[in-house]
Amino acid sequence: MTTLHAHDVSARLGGREILDGVDLTVTPGLVTALVGPNGSGKTTLLRTCYRALPVAAGMVTVDGADIASLRRRALARAVGASTQEPVSLGGITVRESVRLGRTVTRGLFEPLGADDAAVVETILARVGLTGLADRDVLALSGGERQRVSIARTLAQQPDVLLLDEPTNHLDLHQQLSVLALLRELAAGGLAVLLTLHDLRMAVEYCDAVAVLHRGRLVATGAPEEVLDAAVLREVFGVRGQVRAGPDGRRTLDVAGLADG
Numbered sequence: 643m644t645t646l647h648a649h650d651v652s653a654r655l656g657g658r659e660i661l662d663g664v665d666l667t668v669t670p671g672l673v674t675a676l677v678g679p680n681g682s683g684k685t686t687l688l689r690t691c692y693r694a695l696p697v698a699a700g701m702v703t704v705d706g707a708d709i710a711s712l713r714r715r716a717l718a719r720a721v722g723a724s725t726q727e728p729v730s731l732g733g734i735t736v737r738e739s740v741r742l743g744r745t746v747t748r749g750l751f752e753p754l755g756a757d758d759a760a761v762v763e764t765i766l767a768r769v770g771l772t773g774l775a776d777r778d779v780l781a782l783s784g785g786e787r788q789r790v791s792i793a794r795t796l797a798q799q800p801d802v803l804l805l806d807e808p809t810n811h812l813d814l815h816q817q818l819s820v821l822a823l824l825r826e827l828a829a830g831g832l833a834v835l836l837t838l839h840d841l842r843m844a845v846e847y848c849d850a851v852a853v854l855h856r857g858r859l860v861a862t863g864a865p866e867e868v869l870d871a872a873v874l875r876e877v878f879g880v881r882g883q884v885r886a887g888p889d890g891r892r893t894l895d896v897a898g899l900a901d902g
């Protein structure tokens with residue numbers, strides 16, 4: 643099982659410091675939601691964790707190894723990222739797009755075999771894409787494309803799964819099924835970190851939340867511990883609280899905007 647750590651990570655974009663000394667652990671077996679207001683640095687932090695953006699200071703490690711020094715294929719085996727970038731330019735089918743996830747951990751001339759085809763079919767089925775497998779990726783809705791991006795990352799079979807807003811184009815049924823799939827994968831030992839705007843989803847479906855505010859990680863831990871009235875007010879500007887129901891399920895009640 644593989645743990646990803648961001649150690650005292652700072653990042654700069656356009657000459658501005660976007661992240662400032664972030665320490666975050668992405669633990670195997672848990673689904674961790676990275677939450678925070680617009681512009682707080684969530685996507686930037688995620689990008690440093692899969693080396694799409696170099697850190698200005700600090701280090702990201704997987705099982706103790708600095709990802710800056712990993713070879714491309716070793717990094718792809720350790721860390722997979724589903725981003726908000728378009729899944730491909732088109733002209734390829736959903737199945738072919740998901741197959742691309744198998745190639746990133748291979749050499750250029752290492753052909754895919756029957757095992758790879760079986761993995762692709764299993765993942766297409768798990769993400770509910772079997773019926774769309776022969777469609778051109780450009781002929782899909784936003785939500786369908788989002789699932790292709792997730793499926794392609796899963797096809798990579800990484801130990802740490804990073805997802806940038808994996809549910810933002812999905813209808814409620816698909817949102818819940820993606821979150822259920824992530825929980826299932828985490829139960830199998832994967833470390834999962836996803837950015838999420840929907841705090842209710844984070845509270846109800848994630849094991850842990852990490853709160854970013856103005857480029858700093860202000861709290862991390864179980865949702866009911868982290869999202870207290872003060873954090874909801876000061877970071878998110880709302881009045882609210884996390885409640886535990888009699889069945890043990892957590893819910894987030896938001897009463898309205900915080901004063902001022």
Ligand SMILES: Nc1ncnc2c1ncn2[C@@H]1O[C@H](COP(=O)(O)OP(=O)(O)OP(=O)(O)O)[C@@H](O)[C@H]1O
Nearest residue numbers: 655656658660678679680681682683684685686687
């Ligand atoms: N290329 C860039 N150059 C300069 N600043 C940038 C660049 N990209 C992003 N930023 C700034 O970095 C900050 C953090 O952006 P980021 O996308 O990480 O935030 P976020 O928390 O993911 O936001 P959102 O919830 O709106 O998606 C924002 O203030 C944004 O304007």
